[in-house]
Amino acid sequence: MQLRDPSLLRQQAYIGGEWRDAASGATLAVTNPADGSALGSVPDMGQAETRQAIAAAERALPAWRAKTGKERGAILRRWHDLIVQNTDDLALLMTLEQGKPLAEARGEIAYALSFVEWFAEEAKRVYGDVLPSTRGDQRLLAFRQPIGVCAAITAWNFPSALVTRKVTPALAAGCTVVLKPAELTPYSALALAALAERAGLPPGVFNIVTGNPVAIGAELTSNPTVRKLTFTGSTATGRLLMQQSAANIKKLSLELGGNAPFIVFDDADLDAAIEGLMLSKFRNAGQTCVCANRVYVHEAVYDDFAARLAQRVAVLRVGNGLEAGVEQGPLIDGRALQKVQRLVGDALEKGAQLHVGGNPHALGGTFFEPSVIGPVTPAMEIAREEIFGPVVALFRFRTEAEVIAMANDTESGLAAYFYSENLARVWRVMEALEYGMVGVNTGMISNEVGPFGGIKESGLGREGSKYGIEEFMELKYACLSGNFTAAA
Ligand SMILES: NC(=O)c1ccc[n+]([C@@H]2O[C@H](COP(=O)([O-])OP(=O)(O)OC[C@H]3O[C@@H](n4cnc5c(N)ncnc54)[C@H](O)[C@@H]3O)[C@@H](O)[C@H]2O)c1
Numbered sequence: 001m002q003l004r005d006p007s008l009l010r011q012q013a014y015i016g017g018e019w020r021d022a023a024s025g026a027t028l029a030v031t032n033p034a035d036g037s038a039l040g041s042v043p044d045m046g047q048a049e050t051r052q053a054i055a056a057a058e059r060a061l062p063a064w065r066a067k068t069g070k071e072r073g074a075i076l077r078r079w080h081d082l083i084v085q086n087t088d089d090l091a092l093l094m095t096l097e098q099g100k101p102l103a104e105a106r107g108e109i110a111y112a113l114s115f116v117e118w119f120a121e122e123a124k125r126v127y128g129d130v131l132p133s134t135r136g137d138q139r140l141l142a143f144r145q146p147i148g149v150c151a152a153i154t155a156w157n158f159p160s161a162l163v164t165r166k167v168t169p170a171l172a173a174g175c176t177v178v179l180k181p182a183e184l185t186p187y188s189a190l191a192l193a194a195l196a197e198r199a200g201l202p203p204g205v206f207n208i209v210t211g212n213p214v215a216i217g218a219e220l221t222s223n224p225t226v227r228k229l230t231f232t233g234s235t236a237t238g239r240l241l242m243q244q245s246a247a248n249i250k251k252l253s254l255e256l257g258g259n260a261p262f263i264v265f266d267d268a269d270l271d272a273a274i275e276g277l278m279l280s281k282f283r284n285a286g287q288t289c290v291c292a293n294r295v296y297v298h299e300a301v302y303d304d305f306a307a308r309l310a311q312r313v314a315v316l317r318v319g320n321g322l323e324a325g326v327e328q329g330p331l332i333d334g335r336a337l338q339k340v341q342r343l344v345g346d347a348l349e350k351g352a353q354l355h356v357g358g359n360p361h362a363l364g365g366t367f368f369e370p371s372v373i374g375p376v377t378p379a380m381e382i383a384r385e386e387i388f389g390p391v392v393a394l395f396r397f398r399t400e401a402e403v404i405a406m407a408n409d410t411e412s413g414l415a416a417y418f419y420s421e422n423l424a425r426v427w428r429v430m431e432a433l434e435y436g437m438v439g440v441n442t443g444m445i446s447n448e449v450g451p452f453g454g455i456k457e458s459g460l461g462r463e464g465s466k467y468g469i470e471e472f473m474e475l476k477y478a479c480l481s482g483n484f485t486a487a488a
């Protein structure tokens with residue numbers, strides 16, 4: 001591994017400011033999805049180490065929350081600057097452990113940085129209110145305070161951005177954090193912790209445990225010292241963690257699965273729609289929660305759109321993310337490859353046509369051909385599952401009412417997209433789609449300013465934006481009584 005700073009490859013967990021092995025000495029292997037090679041290992045920790053991390057976070061909390069927002073923001077800013085200086089190494093670590101092309105990995109580091117920068121500033125802008133009292137002998141206040149010790153669990157597909165999108169608002173608010181990153185991609189989080197340590201984040205403020213997700217999660221959800229859990233991952237796991245957190249009414253933020261519709265109306269700019277779909281669908285080899293999952297194309301433009309799209313998809317360059325010019329890397333593991341193969345096979349068996357791709361890639365391993373199939377019908381499994389792979393599923397539609405009904409016919413509610421040049425239609429469709437986020441004439445909606453999150457079974461709460469820090473704060477109301485009228 002050719003890191004400029006080899007010390008950024010951390011193969012230990014980070015608890016109370018110390019880099020630690022598991023008490024048992026057990027480890028989990030970390031592999032490169034592009035070729036299955038071993039990259040190293042991380043500690044296989046469980047309940048005991050998680051309790052130690054929670055205790056460290058509790059010890060660090062009083063001093064951390066006592067700092068002013070400006071003081072916390074200054075440390076976050078130093079962290080930001082160290083991430084900038086080490087972008088090349090952070091991107092290389094990400095491509096090696098997650099597989100995305102190096103250019104995309106650098107893009108994710110920039111995206112991760114945007115949250116550090118944003119919340120370094122937001123730390124200074126946590127306001128309260130003086131409320132209009134109903135009595136002359138009372139004064140009313142509402143003010144915000146940090147929730148306390150927070151737990152965070154993140155997924156493998158954005159190993160850096162998912163971490164900073166959770167950890168930086170928590171730290172900015174004055175909370176302390178215990179993070180469990182995905183066991184498939186731990187090195188990005190551990191490198192960020194090493195840079196946070198160098199930035200002067202006090203011991204115990206930010207802790208990372210690695211290892212058995214079930215044992216670690218059980219402790220994070222059951223331990224009453226943990227006041228808040230913020231989770232990013234599948235809806236199934238989010239549901240389980242929500243159930244486990246119910247015992248002590250833990251506050252929750254859940255960023256869960258998606259099933260995004262992507263609608264192309266007959267009055268759309270087709271060139272723009274194709275480019276927007278390429279960006280939304282094939283980013284991270286289709287392994288993002290906001291990927292276009294069901295592509296609805298008006299019957300009047302379906303054949304033209306499908307043919308032009310297939311031409312674009314056919315020339316996508318697939319390979320090891322370290323190679324210059326590669327646009328699509330491998331899927332994360334064999335399970336992901338099997339799921340994509342199952343969904344494509346089922347659709348073809350039930351009558352969908354194959355426009356391009358459709359098979360495991362000649363490179364072998366977990367590479368899959370960028371694919372376009374259609375027309376897909378609701379009877380096909382691909383219509384109802386999150387594909388999480390480089391496959392465009394095309395549907396035909398005739399009317400606006402019909403496509404809105406189809407687009408909303410899912411328990412998911414994260415992101416939706418549509419293309420239309422008709423202003424009245426833009427307002428109607430934007431308001432009718434039952435999703436937390438809507439892209440209009442664009443396939444890329446994610447940034448630090450917009451509130452990121454879903455409705456229905458796609459989650460609870462929002463990340464980033466001016467709303468994100470609220471997820472880590474409690475609002476306190478104070479009623480002061482006394483003789484406040486001026487002395488005669
Ligand atoms: N909404 C979002 O912002 C967002 C972002 C990224 C990924 N996702 C979703 O995540 C899914 C893909 O990620 P994944 O496969 O890593 O999801 P996953 O739910 O399998 O794993 C996510 C995290 O949860 C942990 N985990 C798994 N089982 C656990 C348990 N019983 N207790 C505690 N922790 C447990 C994993 O170790 C990992 O760290 C997709 O559905 C995708 O849509 C959503």
Ligand SMILES: O=C[C@H](O)CS(=O)(=O)O
Nearest residue numbers: 157158287288289290446
């Ligand atoms: O997949 C999860 C990410 O949140 C997608 S994005 O990078 O925030 O758009």
